[in-house]
Amino acid sequence: MAVNGDKGDYICSVEAAVNEIGGKWKSLVLCSLKDGKLRFGEINNKLPEISQRMLTKTLRELEKDRIINRKVYPEVPPRVEYSLTAKGESVLPILDSLCDWGKKYCEYNEN
Amino acid sequence: MAVNGDKGDYICSVEAAVNEIGGKWKSLVLCSLKDGKLRFGEINNKLPEISQRMLTKTLRELEKDRIINRKVYPEVPPRVEYSLTAKGESVLPILDSLCDWGKKYCEYNEN
DNA sequence: CGGTATCCTCTCGGATACTG
């Protein structure tokens, strides 16, 4: 989509990956699910800065791309659990690399 | 910044990394520089879809975070060369992983 | 509890024109 020619495939694949797991919240939501399934509210607790609206939207997009599973339990009050699919598990090494890189090269302490 | 407690460092580091190399264009610009220094126009040729405005902005941000170097030659017409710093080189393995992941899991061919 | 719906603001990002 972005470019043709010799190095095009490389760039296109990176672009495709960024489309699916890039953006402000997707990687963080995936991080929060790395240790197992979580309920909507539990994800929100791990990511207090995300709004309900954006969390819903992010989860829907990840679900659409089959990176996470959404399981609804027909109970009252309702219970919904999110978990990584195999595809989702496969991004964890990339998130680990990002974490290591961030720790080593970024200053993100209070300014 | 995002969260406190046990897993907070992990998420914060990922967040910091995404802030520096995330977004629509940064990873693609870094990809284009992976084989060595390029001029402004050469990067634009490799990424025909990026506008001059966004390329300039992206390059400035990467420069600010010391991920790329900007070298200006005092010539007419002007010549400016961009290259990866050591920090920038250190993200290439992550981009490789992203590329592999995208190739394996994403469909980005013409829909 | 796990969402929608609505409103609002702000940034992203494209298009175009201009410049040293």
Added chain:
DNA sequence: CAGTATCCGAGAGGATACCG
């Protein structure tokens, strides 16, 4: 050549209220 400047629309994303 390598940008700036300006304008504009679309979407990101927050705040709040409401719902089954």
